[in-house]
Amino acid sequence: MMRNRGFTLVEVLVALAILAIALAAALRAASSSTDAALTLRSRTLASWVAQNQVNEMRARRVFPDIGRSEGQVEQGGERLRWQMEVGASPNRSFRRIEIKVYAEGTPDYVLATLVSYLARVNVQ
Structure with missing residues (x-):
């Protein structure tokens, strides 16, 4: 008998x-991660x-004028653009x-937003 x-x-x-x-699912999970x-890296750099x-x-003790300004900076190898709006309180x-x-x-996609308040500092 065989x-x-x-x-x-x-x-x-x-x-x-x-x-x-299974391999396709693993590849998709790795890509998503x-x-x-x-x-997360881009958002962290933008918040910095x-x-x-x-x-x-704060370090320069500047009390900014009300208005809008913008600029570009390189942070962590990425070119980022910031817009600052100063208003009264x-x-x-x-x-x-x-x-x-x-x-x-990407002018329509905000990576980070920061709202802060600066006080007038009297230098003597």
Whole structure:
């Protein structure tokens, strides 16, 4: 009596199909995770740009004029554009500052927004 050892062609094809589906799902999960990490990196760099703008004004003891300004900066190898809007507050000794940071080439997608207040500092 002869015993067949091994798998049939159908069994091998089913196993390959299951493996292909599993690998495709793993690839999609890895791709999604990579995209999320890149987005988080860009948002972190953008928040640093906004914080740097406010901290520079604090360090220089600048009491900004009401209005809008903008600029470009490179942070972590990425070109980012910021817009700053300075407004009045109920207390005339404070200014409300709102900074929005965008990736270069995407004027409609805000990566980070920072709202802060600066006080008038009397230098003696």
